[in-house]
Amino acid sequence: MAKTAIIEAHGGPEQFKIIDREVGAPGPGEIRIRHKAVGLNFIDCYQRSGLYPMTLPHALGMEASGVIEAVGEGVTHLKVGDRAAYAAQPPGAYTEERVMPAAQVCPLPDAISFEDGAAMMLKGLTVQYLFRRTTPIAAGDTVLFHAAAGGVGLIACQWAKSDGIRLIGTAGTEAKCQLALDHGADACINYRDEDWVARLRDLTDGKGVDVVMDAVGADTFEGSLDSLRPLGFMISFGNASGPVPPFAVATLGAKGSLKITRPTLFTHIADHETCQQMARDLFEKVTAGDVKIRIDQRFPLEDVAEAHRALEARKTTGSTILTV
Numbered sequence: 521m522a523k524t525a526i527i528e529a530h531g532g533p534e535q536f537k538i539i540d541r542e543v544g545a546p547g548p549g550e551i552r553i554r555h556k557a558v559g560l561n562f563i564d565c566y567q568r569s570g571l572y573p574m575t576l577p578h579a580l581g582m583e584a585s586g587v588i589e590a591v592g593e594g595v596t597h598l599k600v601g602d603r604a605a606y607a608a609q610p611p612g613a614y615t616e617e618r619v620m621p622a623a624q625v626c627p628l629p630d631a632i633s634f635e636d637g638a639a640m641m642l643k644g645l646t647v648q649y650l651f652r653r654t655t656p657i658a659a660g661d662t663v664l665f666h667a668a669a670g671g672v673g674l675i676a677c678q679w680a681k682s683d684g685i686r687l688i689g690t691a692g693t694e695a696k697c698q699l700a701l702d703h704g705a706d707a708c709i710n711y712r713d714e715d716w717v718a719r720l721r722d723l724t725d726g727k728g729v730d731v732v733m734d735a736v737g738a739d740t741f742e743g744s745l746d747s748l749r750p751l752g753f754m755i756s757f758g759n760a761s762g763p764v765p766p767f768a769v770a771t772l773g774a775k776g777s778l779k780i781t782r783p784t785l786f787t788h789i790a791d792h793e794t795c796q797q798m799a800r801d802l803f804e805k806v807t808a809g810d811v812k813i814r815i816d817q818r819f820p821l822e823d824v825a826e827a828h829r830a831l832e833a834r835k836t837t838g839s840t841i842l843t844v
């Protein structure tokens with residue numbers, strides 16, 4: 521039996537129930553993994569609230585690390601006893617042990633702890649595709665990154681620094697701005713206190729940035745478009761403040777032939793080989809010491825509702841994990 525956090529209805533963090541669940545044996549293409557740590561992500565909040573609806577009841581969670589307990593037919597990249605970590609669908613990582621598809625589960629290098637593995641897969645693979653697979657970004661280019669002191673944000677600050685990319689962050693307090701600067705951001709604007717679009721223009725000598733990475737969504741979308749140089753590239757990849765409202769495509773022309781994409785990690789990692797390659801790229805950054813995983817909050821699995829409340833109240837920095 522495995523202790524598991526599920527929801528039976530969409531809503532607030534009070535919807536979580538802790539149950540004991542049979543784990544079962546893996547079928548073809550599946551593995552059984554005993555978790556050592558579980559990662560918390562903002563997408564879990566969207567799934568819990570119903571912004572991203574799902575069939576219920578369902579366990580939540582999309583990121584974890586652990587030890588492979590059993591391997592189904594046809595799985596060749598993992599064996600019993602291997603250390604492993606993943607960002608993967610379907611949701612169900614908020615548990616001690618589970619059976620799941622093997623394709624997106626990656627062997628975890630010995631040099632990376634289980635806690636770091638659980639805290640970095642979904643966030644780190646996201647940073648990998650943002651910087652390496654979305655639009656060409658070269659050393660010397662300038663990127664605006666919102667919520668730079670968050671889980672994805674602190675990895676992005678370090679990734680940019682190690683690739684010679686100038687990252688200008690935003691964050692909601694002075695302390696968060698300082699954290700982003702300490703992790704490699706070249707500048708960080710407190711967007712709750714300042715006219716951040718004007719400040720951004722000053723920081724770029726009036727030119728604007730090459731690329732914006734915006735997962736704050738509703739509150740920042742328009743300012744983000746106004747922060748780009750002509751022909752600049754907008755990556756809208758999340759909705760922490762609410763979904764981006766519909767907008768007129770002609771706006772992109774009026775603001776200087778801008779380009780825009782709305783990617784999701786799960787498109788990028790759908791192919792097994794691509795996923796494993798992206799993970800190796802991420803692991804290299806971490807084992808080389810270019811990216812350090814910062815875990816600022818730990819909650820026991822039973823307190824997952826508290827963890828969600830903290831994340832949604834903007835009280836967290838860096839990564840958050842659930843201990844099992």
Ligand code: NDP
Pocket residue numbers: 560561562563642643646667668669670671672673690691692693696735736739757758759760761762783784785786831832833834835836837838
């Ligand atoms: P974070 O740790 O970054 O937490 C979210 C942060 O967003 C908060 O700490 C807060 O930082 C900021 N924020 C701004 N406005 C609000 C608001 N109204 N309510 C809550 N938070 C707000 O989370 P993650 O690292 O897990 O994820 C970061 C973002 O990236 C999320 O939007 C997530 O959905 C997105 N994402 C998208 C993926 C994709 O492939 N499309 C994959 C992974 C993540 P501050 O106080 O500094 O403003």
